[in-house]
Amino acid sequence: MIDETPERLRSLHSRLLGLAAMHSDRVVNEALAGAGARKWHYAVLATLAEFGAASQAQLSDRTGIYRSDIVAVVNELAAAGQVERSPNPGDRRQNIITITTTGRRQLSRLDRLLRAAQDEVLEPLTRPERDELGRLLRKLVSGRSA
Amino acid sequence: MIDETPERLRSLHSRLLGLAAMHSDRVVNEALAGAGARKWHYAVLATLAEFGAASQAQLSDRTGIYRSDIVAVVNELAAAGQVERSPNPGDRRQNIITITTTGRRQLSRLDRLLRAAQDEVLEPLTRPERDELGRLLRKLVSGRSA
DNA sequence: CCCTAATCGTTGGTAACACTAACGATAGGT
DNA sequence: ACCTATCGTTAGTGTTACCAACGATTAGGG
Numbered sequence: 001m002i003d004e005t006p007e008r009l010r011s012l013h014s015r016l017l018g019l020a021a022m023h024s025d026r027v028v029n030e031a032l033a034g035a036g037a038r039k040w041h042y043a044v045l046a047t048l049a050e051f052g053a054a055s056q057a058q059l060s061d062r063t064g065i066y067r068s069d070i071v072a073v074v075n076e077l078a079a080a081g082q083v084e085r086s087p088n089p090g091d092r093r094q095n096i097i098t099i100t101t102t103g104r105r106q107l108s109r110l111d112r113l114l115r116a117a118q119d120e121v122l123e124p125l126t127r128p129e130r131d132e133l134g135r136l137l138r139k140l141v142s143g144r145s146a
Numbered sequence: 147m148i149d150e151t152p153e154r155l156r157s158l159h160s161r162l163l164g165l166a167a168m169h170s171d172r173v174v175n176e177a178l179a180g181a182g183a184r185k186w187h188y189a190v191l192a193t194l195a196e197f198g199a200a201s202q203a204q205l206s207d208r209t210g211i212y213r214s215d216i217v218a219v220v221n222e223l224a225a226a227g228q229v230e231r232s233p234n235p236g237d238r239r240q241n242i243i244t245i246t247t248t249g250r251r252q253l254s255r256l257d258r259l260l261r262a263a264q265d266e267v268l269e270p271l272t273r274p275e276r277d278e279l280g281r282l283l284r285k286l287v288s289g290r291s292a
Numbered sequence: 293c294c295c296t297a298a299t300c301g302t303t304g305g306t307a308a309c310a311c312t313a314a315c316g317a318t319a320g321g322t
Numbered sequence: 323a324c325c326t327a328t329c330g331t332t333a334g335t336g337t338t339a340c341c342a343a344c345g346a347t348t349a350g351g352g
Contacts, residue, residue: 004208006196008257009189013264013276014170016283019210021167022339023287024160029308038308043155050152057329062150064165066311071331093318093329111154118159124285130159133282137162139270140279141169168310175337184337203300212340217302239300239347299348305341312335319328 024121031117035109036080040065040073042114045082045107048099055094082106170267177263181255182226186211186219188260191228191253194245201240228252 009015025039032038043063048054051062056074060067074097077083082103088094099107122130155161171185178184189209194200197208202220206213220243223229228249234240245253268276 004197005210006193006208008192008196009209011280012260013268013280013283014167014174014185014260016280016287017163017167017170019287020283021160021163024163025308026339028160039160040309046154047152050154051150055329056331062152063155064151066309067329068311068313068331068333069309091319091329095330114158114160121286122159124288125282129282129285132278133286134157134159134162136271136275136279136282137159137166139275140267141162141165142270171337186338201300202302212338213300214302214304214341215339237300237348241301293352295351297348297350300346301344302346303342303344305343307338307340309337310335313333315330315332317329317331319326321326322324 027121028114028117031113032110034113035106037106037110040069041077041082042107042110044070044073044077044097045099045103045110048083048097049104049107053096053098055088055096057094059097077103080106173267174260174263177259178256180259181252183252183256186215187223187228188253188256190216190219190223190243191245191249191256194229194243195250195253199242199244201234201242203240205243223249226252 028039032042040063043065044059047059047062051058054062056070057067059065059074060070063070065073074083074085074095078085080102082100084098084100085095086098088096122133125133174185178188186209189211190205193205193208197204200208202216203213205211205220206216209216211219220229220231220241224231226248228246230244230246231241232244234242268279271279
């Protein structure tokens, strides 16, 4: 099993990051697809569960999803009965998004699926290595992440 | 500067990988754009320089780019005079892609730009931390990477 | 030697993402 | 009252990964 990848590419941190992220994303998306969700749905549900009801603009800030893309996500979650979208009487520009009981149930299902996916991706690493990887990545993106 | 991101997302390795890869990709692409290239062009030029002339299928294997996407990359490189595409007389299904002198010049320019981009991305990390990150990422993708 | 299967380059298409621009409605500051 | 900013929304762009299918060609099995 010879490695046919040229040296210049093999030693490129940006390439390694891309490959690792792609693989991780694939595993995660496949897992979430088992519950009819994508990572955006998880991000919104988790944010609602932890911070409580919020406007779409707040959801955008907290998840890093663009506010134009939040629309479709909330549409889909609402269609599945996992959130409710109601106008804010105090500020009629805003919608208030609330997580429902169905949404909480879905969230714990996604939590479970995600944990398994995470374990699958990190399987080649020992516990301390996983922690170290997390630390390094956090350091790498600290400041500019959302 | 409070962190408004929910705990569940902040501790997710898959999310950290995605954020880091996105940032790294952005910096790299901006750098390469300074020479009118994207990372695919670099990957193909580097592969040709290290392994010599090759068919498009071989380039696909060695770079990980899909064979349907190689077409456009080779088109663009050929239009810029950086590679030459000629039919293989020994197997008339194949094209033989050769790097030109212009291509080699472009490759060293891209090498320079890429090194700078790499340094910019990794700037928050110390030398040993960069090595450790590389090691962990390699371990993570070893086996299934192209 | 012929037929089938595989390979090569190519075209066209899909889906997810990140991101921009612009709009009507509404709110806030002065 | 006026100007400005914000909110949700629609529409659209460009990149990336990936699939399906095609004609041309080559290789392998009977």
